[in-house]
Structures are given as C-alpha cells and as structure tokens.
Amino acid sequence: MKIVKVPLSERSLGKNLGCNKGPDAIVNMLAENIWSKEDGSQIVFEIDEASEDLDSAEGDIFIGGDHSITHPLFKGFAKNFDNPGLIVFDAHPDVYENEKELSHQDWVKFLIDGGVLKPENVVLVGIRAADPSEFKWLDNKKIKYFTAADVYGHVEDVCEKLVKFSEKLDGLYLSIDIDVLDPAFAPGTGYREPGGLSTRELLYFVKEIKNLKNLKRSDLVEVNPEIDTDEMTVKIAAKIVGELL
Ligand SMILES: [Mn+2]
Numbered sequence: 001m002k003i004v005k006v007p008l009s010e011r012s013l014g015k016n017l018g019c020n021k022g023p024d025a026i027v028n029m030l031a032e033n034i035w036s037k038e039d040g041s042q043i044v045f046e047i048d049e050a051s052e053d054l055d056s057a058e059g060d061i062f063i064g065g066d067h068s069i070t071h072p073l074f075k076g077f078a079k080n081f082d083n084p085g086l087i088v089f090d091a092h093p094d095v096y097e098n099e100k101e102l103s104h105q106d107w108v109k110f111l112i113d114g115g116v117l118k119p120e121n122v123v124l125v126g127i128r129a130a131d132p133s134e135f136k137w138l139d140n141k142k143i144k145y146f147t148a149a150d151v152y153g154h155v156e157d158v159c160e161k162l163v164k165f166s167e168k169l170d171g172l173y174l175s176i177d178i179d180v181l182d183p184a185f186a187p188g189t190g191y192r193e194p195g196g197l198s199t200r201e202l203l204y205f206v207k208e209i210k211n212l213k214n215l216k217r218s219d220l221v222e223v224n225p226e227i228d229t230d231e232m233t234v235k236i237a238a239k240i241v242g243e244l245l
Helices: 017-033 067-078 107-113 132-140 155-166 199-210 232-244
Strands: 002-006 046-049 061-064 084-089 122-127 144-147 171-177 215-221
Touching: 002 017, 017 061, 017 215, 017 232, 061 067, 061 232, 067 084, 067 107, 067 171, 067 215, 084 155, 084 199, 107 122, 122 155, 144 155, 155 199, 171 199, 199 232, 215 232
Parallel strands: 002 046, 002 061, 061 215, 084 122, 084 171, 122 144, 171 215
Antiparallel strands: none
16 A cells, blocks of 8 residues: 655644654654554555645555645545545544635535535544534534544444445545544644543544445544654554554
C-alpha cells in the first residue's frame, strides 16, 4: 500500500502549525519502532510525497497535515465512485460557519455545501467540542454522529452501526483526526479536548473498519510533533497507520 505524506498546516488557522512536521515524524516512527501489526503480520509500505494538486493525488493512506487536506482528498476520491461516503473520527464536527475560505474547522461543511458529499453518507464519531451552531447545523442536515459520551461503554454497538452505515457505499473513506483520542493518550495536537476515546477503543474501530472491503482510502491528521510529549502521539499515529496497511 502507498502512504502519501501531506505536510501542510496553512489551513489550521494558526492553531496547529507544527502539524506539517507530522508526516515525516510518523513515517520515521513507523519504519523504526513499529515492528509488526498487532496480529504479528509484517508491515509493508511505500512512501510518496503529495503533489500540489491534492484532488488528483493517488494513494491509500494520507498523513497530514491539518484536517483541511481531507477536503481535496475526498473530492478526488469521490469521482471514482457512484455512492462514496465518509467516516470521521474527530473531537470536532468541523462544520463551523465562519471562515469564507476552507480551513480545518469547516471542511466537512464545505464538502456537503459543495455537493461533493451527501449528508446521509457521512458519520462523525467522538464529537465532544463544538459550537452550539454546529450541532444545530448537523441536526438540520440530519447528519449522523456519535459523541464521545455515546461511544463510552458502547464501542461494539457503535462499531456495528458504522459497519451497517457503510454497507450502502461503494467507496468508503476513513478520516482520523488524532484529537479524537483523549489528550492523556495523544497530547501532541492543536486542540486538546478532555474526555476522548482511549487508544484501545480507537484501535478497535480502526481494525474493524479496515476489514471492510469497500474501505478504499484513509487519512490521519493533526499530529503536531512540536508539542508532543516524548513522541507518544507520534507513536500512536504510527501504530494506527500500521494497522491500516
Ligand atoms: Mn479535531
């Protein structure tokens, strides 16, 4: 499988500027310190650097960078399918209505308003920090989401619902903002939101979703090595990427 590095942080609104260093740090960690997948199988990958035109990029797993990169990446991805869809793990819904230009806090809204993504073809997981207007917007559009509190104690149930949701899709895209994890596990990111998922919970989701035949592309974003603690966030990110390979 091909990993593509996307070292961009310009659209993080100044909140996570060091996340452009995420791709190199994560790939180096994966190569040096993740010896196998959890089931013991070998980790094999090739590496590419993203070109400027992200909506024509080819690859299996994209490593950001800030979360705005998912907008062009999903847009390019969607062209190849009749009914493409998206599962997002994130502390935030990223549907904030404020900026005129695409940023890491409104890319989901841009995809839906732009007609690239049908509201019924996206589900958000791990939400726990949002402006009230964002919840209102999600409800108006009837967008499915599971808060971090919904997930707590119900990981298997929620995962079953995600699997059911993806059955209708011919192309599934998985996007993981590392801030979906509790900052106790993953402090190296721009917005540390208490009350998040545990590493074990996220790995459970990732491994189940990885088994889906229609999963065609993934990304992992918002890791900032500059504000990490002893590379713990970088190592979690590398492990997640390893399981997705
Ligand atoms: Mn986020």
